[in-house]
Amino acid sequence: EVQLVESGGGLVKPGGSLRLSCAASGFTFSSYSMNWVRQAPGKGLEWVSSISSSSSYIYYADSVKGRFTISRDNAKNSLYLQMNSLRAEDTAVYYCAREGHGPVVAVSDYWGQGTLVTVSS
Amino acid sequence: DIQMTQSPSTLSASVGDRVTITCRASQSISSWLAWYQQKPGKAPKLLIYKASSLESGVPSRFSGSGSGTEFTLTISSLQPDDFATYYCQQYNSYPFTFGPGTKVDIK
Numbered sequence: 571e572v573q574l575v576e577s578g579g580g581l582v583k584p585g586g587s588l589r590l591s592c593a594a595s596g597f598t599f600s601s602y603s604m605n606w607v608r609q610a611p612g613k614g615l616e617w618v619s620s621i622s623s624s625s626s627y628i629y630y631a632d633s634v635k636g637r638f639t640i641s642r643d644n645a646k647n648s649l650y651l652q653m654n655s656l657r658a659e660d661t662a663v664y665y666c667a668r669e670g671h672g673p674v675v676a677v678s679d680y681w682g683q684g685t686l687v688t689v690s691s
Numbered sequence: 692d693i694q695m696t697q698s699p700s701t702l703s704a705s706v707g708d709r710v711t712i713t714c715r716a717s718q719s720i721s722s723w724l725a726w727y728q729q730k731p732g733k734a735p736k737l738l739i740y741k742a743s744s745l746e747s748g749v750p751s752r753f754s755g756s757g758s759g760t761e762f763t764l765t766i767s768s769l770q771p772d773d774f775a776t777y778y779c780q781q782y783n784s785y786p787f788t789f790g791p792g793t794k795v796d797i798k
Contacts, residue, residue: 607735670740
């Protein structure tokens, strides 16, 4: 069974940093691209960042470019999101999601339960 | 960046109704469109990919159509479990933008 479990969320002051983790199991993590998607309270979904299976290709939303860094450790089956210079508007539930293969290539076919990041003084 | 819009933003319907949600892209995305269902406090769930392909395990009352810039998600006979918010997402090019969502609630 595919499982994605996020951790690392919490309360942080504006300008602070936080590192999110996503532990993957139930599939060959090193073969899949992965995404971070966030959702501000009461708002819609916002794609944040994507990383290819070997970390060769990395993409960011303009809203986080230069402040957030996506990375992965295939030996540990883990995905990360380093968030620096946090702003109030970064407050959201952050989901990690797997990008599928074959017919569902590039589609987020499995999602974690999310971790809440709150940026407030 | 490709902008996605959805209509309506809210839809009130009854069990058994046929429901249609429209998603439009600001430029052609071919058929690179997915639909997700999200219930309060839960992660999104993939329903449809490549505009019209039903994800495994998703009931056949859900269907998708369209290509280019205009797409629709149809629920043929709304069930109690279907009251949720629905999002489209284009994956033609980065950033993979989502539509603003359509909330389907009980009339």
